[in-house]
Amino acid sequence: MQKLEGKTFNVVQDNIEKIKELFPEVLTEKKIDIDKLRIALGEHVEKEKERYEFNWNGKTEAIQLAQKQTTGTLRPSIEESVNWDTTQNLYVEGDNLEVLRILQNSYRNKVKMIYIDPPYNTGKDFVYKDDFHDNVKSYTEQLDENMKSNAETNGRFHTDWLNMMYPRLKIARNFLTDDGVIFISIDDNEYTNLKKICDEIYGEQNFVSNIIWYNKEGGGGSDSKFFRIKHEYILCYAKSIDNLEIKGVEISNLDRYTQSDEYEKRRGPYYLQKLNQASIQYSSSLDYPIISPEGEELYPAINEKRACWRWSKEKVEWGLENGFIEFKKDKDGNWQVYSKQYLKVDNNDKPIERTQRPLSVLEGYSSTQASKKLEELFNGKVFDYSKPVNMIKTLVEISTNENDLVLDFFAGSSSTAHAIMDINANSGENRRFIMVQLPEKTDEKSQVYKLGYKNLCDVGKKRIVLAKAKIDEENGTAAKIDAGFRVFKLDETNLKKWDEESIDVEKSLLDFIEPLKEGRTKEDVVYEILLKYGIDLSVPIEEVSIAGQTVFSVGLGYLLICLERELTLNQIEEMAKQRPARIVFYDEGFKDDTVRTNAQQILKRFGVEDVRVI
Incomplete structure (x- = not known):
C-alpha cells in the first residue's frame, strides 16, 4: 500500500x-x-x-517560496458556512500564500478568471512578511499581534512589497485555465514594479491591457501635490494570449442604426459604411472593379488617388448575393459602394447582437459611491474605499462564461463574490467563486468594529449574505442562485506524522496509537486528504456505514475514506464491493499484519487499484 x-x-x-x-x-x-x-x-x-532583468533583495527566496511545499491544511468550519451541503463556493480564511499552495493541487488549471485588489503599498498598507521555514506557524503567531503597515521610512519599502507579491502571483498562474485571465488593481505607487514582475511571471507576450479606471467623481482627488489624480490601473494578463477570448460589450453608438430592409427580422437595423478606404495599407488584390447597377466598372480610387476596397473580391460577391452590399449615387451622380453594417449577426436560427471590443478606460465606477453602497448594505460605515461591484461585474462578464470559476485571494469585503452573484441572478447562469482573505483585525476605534465585525473575514462573509438579500429585494423574489459558501480555515496539518516540526515520524508510541492532533476531527482529516489528492473541496461527501464501520464516501463513491481501527478482512471486502476508484485507510487501522497483507489483494480483485494509507 x-x-x-x-x-x-x-x-x-x-x-x-x-x-x-x-x-x-x-x-x-x-x-x-x-x-x-x-x-x-x-x-x-x-x-x-x-x-x-529585474532584481531586488530577496527575489531568489521569493521564487523559492512559490516552489516550496507545505504540510498545512484547511479545516472546515460548517457552523460559519451557508448552505454547506449544496453550495459550490468557497470562503477561505488565512494567509493567501499558504492557502494558494494548499489549494493548488485541487484547482490547478481550473480557474477561468482571477481578480485581486492587493495592497497598493501607500505606506499605510499591511504587507505580510513570509517565513520560509514555517509560514503556517508564523501566520498563526501573527494573528495574535497587531499587524503593522509597510511604512515609507522602511529602508526596503518596495522590496518588501515585491517579496510579498511575487510568490503569490507565481502560484496564481498555475490556477488559470489555458484560456484564463488575471486582472490586478493597482495605483502609481507600485504600477511599474507590478508590470515588471507580471511580464516575468506571465510573459510579456501575454500582456493584454493596462486598463485605466476613473475611480473618483468630479475633478479628482486632492491628495497629490501637482495633479488631481482621478484614476487607478487594472493590469490584465492572459495565461496564453493565443487562447484568450475577451467578449464584446454593448455597442455605444446605437443611434446610427437607422435603416431597415427585408432582412430586419434576422439582422436588425443597419447603417451604411463606404467600402473603399484610403487609410488601409494598399494591396493590389483589393484593387479590382465592382460592377454598378448600370454596368459601370467601379474602382476604389478616392479623388483619383489610389485606394482599396475593405473586402476581398470573393467577399464582395458573397455580399452581393446575400444583401450586404448597397449602391448609392453621390451628389455628383457617381455610384458609391457601401456595406450594410447590421446590428445583429445573422446566423439563421439565433441572431446574435453585434458587440464591440471593450474600451481600455473604465468610467462611471466611483470608489466613493461603492463605499456608500457598502455602508447602505451594512447599515453603517465599513470602509473608506471599496471596489465598485459594477466595475468587477464588467471584468467578470467580458472574461467568463456559465459555470466558470473565479478566484479572488485579496477578497477584502467580498465585492467579487457580490459581483458574481449579481451576474448569476441577471443571467440565470452559475459562475462559482473562491474568496481568500487574511483575518486581519479591524481597528477597535473603527465604526466597522463597533458594528460587531472583529476582522475582515467577518465583514466578507456577512457581505455575501447581505448581498443575496439585496439581490432578492431588487428582483422582488428569491433569486435562484448559489449564494452559499463553505468556510475553511488555514491551520497546521491534522496528523502528527505530517507535521513539519516533527524530527522523527515514529518519535513516540503515543503518536502511533493516536495520530490525530488534539482537537482535530475525522472531518478535518477527510478534507486534508481531499487537498492532498487534489479533489475539489465542494465535492459532495456522505458519511455511510459499511459492515459496521463509518466510511466517508466522496464524490458519489469515487473515493472512500475509512478512519476506523481494528479493520477485518470482511469489513474491507464489503468496502471493496462498493468499487471506488480510490480508498484511504489509517496506516495503523488494520487488525493485524495478516489483514494488512491480504487487504490489498481483496481490493485489487474488486478493481480498486489506488489504495493509500495515512
Whole structure:
C-alpha cells in the first residue's frame, strides 16, 4: 500500500518531469544536466553577464517560496458556512500564500478568471512578511499581534512589497485555465514594479491591457501635490494570449442604426459604411472593379488617388448575393459602394447582437459611491474605499462564461463574490467563486468594529449574505442562485506524522496509537486528504456505514475514506464491493499484519487499484 504524501503539490518535481519529457537527453543519474540542457536549447540561451532583468533583495527566496511545499491544511468550519451541503463556493480564511499552495493541487488549471485588489503599498498598507521555514506557524503567531503597515521610512519599502507579491502571483498562474485571465488593481505607487514582475511571471507576450479606471467623481482627488489624480490601473494578463477570448460589450453608438430592409427580422437595423478606404495599407488584390447597377466598372480610387476596397473580391460577391452590399449615387451622380453594417449577426436560427471590443478606460465606477453602497448594505460605515461591484461585474462578464470559476485571494469585503452573484441572478447562469482573505483585525476605534465585525473575514462573509438579500429585494423574489459558501480555515496539518516540526515520524508510541492532533476531527482529516489528492473541496461527501464501520464516501463513491481501527478482512471486502476508484485507510487501522497483507489483494480483485494509507 502506498502512503499518501503529506505535503502539497511539488512544483519543482512537476517542472523536472516536463523537462524530462521534452528533453530526455538532459537527464543524468536522475538529475537535470544544465550543460546538456543548454546545448539542447541551442542559441536561445542568454550567456552575457550584463543582461536585461529585474532584481531586488530577496527575489531568489521569493521564487523559492512559490516552489516550496507545505504540510498545512484547511479545516472546515460548517457552523460559519451557508448552505454547506449544496453550495459550490468557497470562503477561505488565512494567509493567501499558504492557502494558494494548499489549494493548488485541487484547482490547478481550473480557474477561468482571477481578480485581486492587493495592497497598493501607500505606506499605510499591511504587507505580510513570509517565513520560509514555517509560514503556517508564523501566520498563526501573527494573528495574535497587531499587524503593522509597510511604512515609507522602511529602508526596503518596495522590496518588501515585491517579496510579498511575487510568490503569490507565481502560484496564481498555475490556477488559470489555458484560456484564463488575471486582472490586478493597482495605483502609481507600485504600477511599474507590478508590470515588471507580471511580464516575468506571465510573459510579456501575454500582456493584454493596462486598463485605466476613473475611480473618483468630479475633478479628482486632492491628495497629490501637482495633479488631481482621478484614476487607478487594472493590469490584465492572459495565461496564453493565443487562447484568450475577451467578449464584446454593448455597442455605444446605437443611434446610427437607422435603416431597415427585408432582412430586419434576422439582422436588425443597419447603417451604411463606404467600402473603399484610403487609410488601409494598399494591396493590389483589393484593387479590382465592382460592377454598378448600370454596368459601370467601379474602382476604389478616392479623388483619383489610389485606394482599396475593405473586402476581398470573393467577399464582395458573397455580399452581393446575400444583401450586404448597397449602391448609392453621390451628389455628383457617381455610384458609391457601401456595406450594410447590421446590428445583429445573422446566423439563421439565433441572431446574435453585434458587440464591440471593450474600451481600455473604465468610467462611471466611483470608489466613493461603492463605499456608500457598502455602508447602505451594512447599515453603517465599513470602509473608506471599496471596489465598485459594477466595475468587477464588467471584468467578470467580458472574461467568463456559465459555470466558470473565479478566484479572488485579496477578497477584502467580498465585492467579487457580490459581483458574481449579481451576474448569476441577471443571467440565470452559475459562475462559482473562491474568496481568500487574511483575518486581519479591524481597528477597535473603527465604526466597522463597533458594528460587531472583529476582522475582515467577518465583514466578507456577512457581505455575501447581505448581498443575496439585496439581490432578492431588487428582483422582488428569491433569486435562484448559489449564494452559499463553505468556510475553511488555514491551520497546521491534522496528523502528527505530517507535521513539519516533527524530527522523527515514529518519535513516540503515543503518536502511533493516536495520530490525530488534539482537537482535530475525522472531518478535518477527510478534507486534508481531499487537498492532498487534489479533489475539489465542494465535492459532495456522505458519511455511510459499511459492515459496521463509518466510511466517508466522496464524490458519489469515487473515493472512500475509512478512519476506523481494528479493520477485518470482511469489513474491507464489503468496502471493496462498493468499487471506488480510490480508498484511504489509517496506516495503523488494520487488525493485524495478516489483514494488512491480504487487504490489498481483496481490493485489487474488486478493481480498486489506488489504495493509500495515512
